[in-house]
Amino acid sequence: MKTIIEHIGEVVSKAFEECGYDASYAKITISNRPDLCEYQCNGAMAAAKAYKKAPFMIADEVVEKLSGSSMFEKIESVKPGFININISAGYLADFVNSMSEKEKFGYEPEVTNKTVIVDYGGANAAKPLHVGHLRSAVIGESVKRIQKYAGNNVIGDVHLGDWGLQMGLIIEELRDRKPELPYFDENYTGEYPAEPPFTISELEEIYPTASAKSKDDEAFLARAHEATLKLQSGDKACTAIWHHIMNVSKADLKKNYDNLNVHFDLWKGESDAQPYIPDMIQSMIDSGLAYESQGATVVDIQEDTDTKELPPCIIRKSDGAALYATSDLATLVEREKMYHPDSYIYLADKRQELHFTQVFRVAKKAGIVKPDADMTFLGFGTMNGNDGKPFKTRSGGVMRLENLIADIQDAVYGKITENRTMDQAEARDTARIVGLAALKYGDLSNQASKDYVFDVERFTSFEGNTGPYILYTIVRIKSILAKYAAEGGKTDNLKLLPPVSASEKNLELALVKYLDVMEAAYMDKAPHKICQYIYEISNVFNGFYHDTKILAEQDKERKESYISLISLTKDILLSCIDLLGIECPERM
Template sequence: MKEILDLIRKEITDAFVACGYDEKYGRVSLSNRSDLCEYQCNGAMAAAKEYKKAPIAIATEVSEKLQDNPMFESVIACPPGFLNLILAPGYVTDYVNAMAEDDRKGVDKVAEPKTVIVDYGGPNVAKPLHVGHLRSAVIGESVKRIGKFMGDNMIGDVHLGDWGLQMGLIITELRLRQPDLCYFDPDYTGEYPSEPPFTISELEEIYPTASAKSKEDAAYKEEAMTATFELQQGNRGYQALLKHILDVSVSDLKKNYENLNVSFELWKGESDAQPYIPDMVEKMKKDGYAYVSDGALVVDVKEDTDTKEIPPCMILKSDGASLYDTTDLATLIWRMEDYHPASVIYLADKRQELHFVQVFRCARKTGIVPDTTELKFIGFGTMNGKDGKPFKTREGGVMRLETLVSEINEKMYEKIMDNKTMEEDEARKTAQIVALSAIKYGDLSNQASKDYIFDIDRFTSFEGNTGPYILYTIVRMKSILHKYEESGKKVADAKILTAASESEKSLMLELAKFNSAMRGAYEENAPHRICAYIYDLANAFNHFYHETKIMTEEDEKKQAGYIRLLELTKEVLEICIDLLGFSAPERM
């Protein structure tokens, strides 16, 4: 379906042209004075200079041309030259009825679907997920779902950190504790054990211990760096240990991501890029892009138009070890070879912007990606506590993500039990659903690039711009629909009737903005656009609900029309929250 704004714009543009004015002046926007009109056109103000006429004269001409147009209830020219537009209730009703009959509720898929890889994980293996991983996972999952809904082939990659110094640290500490393991015997030629020599709990203790030692003991750190280098050079025992680390870590990571309703199509890591590095390095040297600077291999990526210094992209350190730059470039090679994506989107802290500028420029300069492939960095802001500083535990440490989820689950459980409407088991399950909406909506309702305050009390509130408020609105609709069905009535063939009140028309107008909201969220990779839309839609419904006696309406046709409108609103809201990555319970 065409967006309602485009349909309005066409009528206004045709009227400008019919009056002898250029079509460019027929632009229409939502009214910034909803007390005066629903849509507005300011084209007459801009046309006045070109046509040497008073803007009010132009606006009056155009308004007169539209007086008999069935789309509008009124088109009024207002000084100094605005066109104030109010849609005819019947026209809006026809539009939302067409939405109700469409499986996608009026949202067309993109005309030319493309393959998009979204890199939105980035956790390091052998370490638990913490709150710093939340934004990447939540925003990336929603961006992926929005793209898939619009018809693109979306591929999410977790892109594990499994190849840097942390691997050398784990190997070094493990060798210190269990030196007799066969992985450390250079003469061992047999098969390595299938069972790992550690549990996830032990692994999560080994890494921070090793990291702390390396900061105090230079010899220990040197040993870890050597282990890292040997791993990267193909040490057989270390490669087997890496496989164990990955198996144990990934199993735990999957469980934690599932609790967030986040999934990945690919569970690749930096280690998967290693086979591509030698040939990549040689090609960069051969083509004259890479050169040695202070012992390191680098590629210049600065451009004449730069207003600030952009350092060279470092390909190899002086000891021959690879870096994030190296693995990100090599990862792009296999992504291009295996998937030929039209776009690759990266989610990371906005403070990493320089890294991505260097990698993107190097990838283009050296021919790793063609000019036709979009490389996009979505840099997100910091999740802060009420003190405005990065979110911490009460003791001041970095909070584990599962701890945060558990705390919010518990808070929602207490609220639900206070209502005394559910048994404990149902309350626990419902609390998990509602808590997830609080976490995700609390994050996604903010523009990704901005820092925000993670306020548990506000995010878990059933009032205001929160996930639980959206879910409560949906649950209210489900309750009404259940009551309607229990009364023996069916709404299958019912039509939405022409609005009989301002609140009913306002709800229809909000519904009519659905495809526009989806297009904006898709084109801008902006889940916050969906949050803003559903908050307005939920408010419009609740206003309509409080003003309308739905279940006590005696006119059955009128009541069925109300129910059909309610059903459409619920379906649109459910599509939207699924794209945000959460769902609604049956009751709250």
């Protein structure tokens, strides 16, 4: 479905052509002066140079050609050459009615059905999720949902950190704690136990203890390196412990991601890429792409168009060990073999930009992906405390994500029980939903690349640009519709009448932006644009609500028109928050 701007543009383009000017000058935009008009065309200003004519004369001609069109309530030429446009109430109502009848409200991206891999999450096995994992999870989940909504086949991969020294450290710490386990008996020949030798709580305590010990105990560190090498060489005992680590970790990680309403299609990790590494490196060496430098194997990535020097990508250290870049490249080998994706989207801290520049360029140079492969790195900023520094606990430590979620839900619970009558069970469930909305909206409403301050009081407010405010608006609409239904009002096959008040028209003008907003959010991979939109919708709806006696309206057709309008408003808001990974309670 064409956007309303495209429809206006077609009509104005024809007028430009009929007046003897190129149609390309008839670009229509939303007015940057809504006090003067709703849409505008500034093409006469540019056309003036090409046609050596005063811009107001060109604008006057075009406006004269368009006078009398039923599409416009007002179209006027304003010196020095602007064309100001107000859409007619009847045309606007017809367009909104058309949106309400179509799937996805008429949103139809031009290019769809691509296979897209979204790499987000990035959790580490044997470690709890902490606040540093929040942004990747919630931005990645939203980007994935937007891609799916646009009609693509999207594969979300958590890409776990599950390989390397951390595993050796855990194995050796477990040996020190429980030397009697069969994994540490060199003469043991039976089957290893099916049950893990630790709980998730014990596992999460084992790793930091082992990590701290390795900094002071060189012998222990050496043992950990040896255990890591044995694991990576396929040692049966180390592999059995590793499987226990992964099973226990994944179960806990899935639970925590589920609590965030974040879900992955694949639970792959760095370990899955390991079998591809030897052949991949050898192929780069054989082709002359990779070479030895100070004992390491590297690939140059510098290009003539670069404005600054970029270091070579190390794909194998001097001791033969692989690096993150090696693992990421091998993961691409696996993904190309298994999924044949058309596009890749990676979510990570923006400070990893160089790493992904290196990986993408090596992948293309080595022929792992096509030279023109669509590979995007979405780097996000830092979540900071009120002091402007990365968010910490009061004691200065890194906060567990589940504790952060609990804190914000408690804050919402306090506000719900303070002002509303609701039983405890419902209040807790509502606080869970609204608290998660506060957390996710507080993050997603910021442009991903920007740092932002995490402020519990502001994020949980029921006023202003917050998740609770958006949800409260939806719940308000649900309440009106429920009362209307209880009074016997029909809700099927309702049609909008042309708006009669400024606030009614403003709401319809906001709704018709949906198609443009969805396309921008999809093309730019930008959830914050959806947040901006639903905040605008919420504001103009509440303006309409305060100006209009919806249920008290005596004219039956007008009342049904109001119900149709707010029903569509609710549906669009619900569609948008779903793309953000946010749910809505029945009441607040």
